[in-house]
Every structure is written in structure tokens, then in C-alpha cells.
Amino acid sequence: MKRFLILFLLLMVAACSNKPGDSEIQSQVLPLLATASTKDIADIKNLRKTNGYETDGNTYAIDIAYDLVFKVNYADLAKTSMPKDSPDGLIEGLQSVITGFNLLGLNVTYGNFKAGDRFVKQDHLTFIKTENGWMLTEPPESPL
Known part of the structure; x- marks a missing residue:
């Protein structure tokens, strides 16, 4: 019983993350960067969070960087x-x-x-905590 309680508490803590995870950033930001207007000209590679901070209990700001690779x-x-x-x-x-x-x-x-030319791009984004997890508040700047 004690093991079950510890496992349950660990899962609850993980589910109530105080910042957006890499998978949330990838799934919400990458499709907005790799739009129809960019896909024939360039690829978005190596999307990563470079920094982040909590602005209040429900808002988290992040800095991202990615490589724009021309096709x-x-x-x-x-x-x-x-x-x-x-x-x-x-x-x-x-x-x-x-x-x-x-x-x-x-x-x-x-x-x-x-x-094949590669350019490093950077942006600053904000996520808010909702009932269904973290949500991006505004789209990133267009890479092109």
C-alpha cells in the first residue's frame, strides 16, 4: 500500500508540472514554424528551449532557438x-x-x-497553464 501511495504521489507531481515540457514545446511550436509557406524553402531543425522562467503561477516564459536550413x-x-x-x-x-x-x-x-545554409533563429514565447495543460499564447515569429 505504501508503494502505491508513493507511486501515486510521484505521478501527481509529474502531471502538475510547473513549466511546459519539451514535448509540449515541440508539439505546439514546431507546426507553427514549419508552415506551408516555409516547407518548400527551408526546414526547421534542432528546436530547443534555451531558457525559461515562471512569471506567475499560471504563466511561463521561454526562449527558444532553432536552425533554419534552406532547401x-x-x-x-x-x-x-x-x-x-x-x-x-x-x-x-x-x-x-x-x-x-x-x-x-x-x-x-x-x-x-x-x-544547406543554416541560420540560427531565436524567439521568446509565453505559455499559460490551462485545465488541459500548457498552451502557447501567441504564435512564434515567422522564420521567413
């Missing part, structure tokens, strides 16, 4: 993103302006990257 070269991405001539000139023109700004933003942030 394509910037030059190839720019070539494939160029608009094609079409009768819908205005729509194509607007889309090319938007694509051009996105490509320029990538180039300003990461330079003339090559496939």
Missing part, C-alpha cells in the same frame, strides 16, 4: 518565382510585385543563401 538556393528561388507573360497582365503584375518584395525580404535577411 534551395536564393538564385534558383528567384528564377522560379518570376512571373510568366499572360493576358492577365495587371494581376500578374501585382503578384510579381508582392513576390518581388518577399524575395527582397529574404535576401536582406539571409543574403544570397545556398541550399
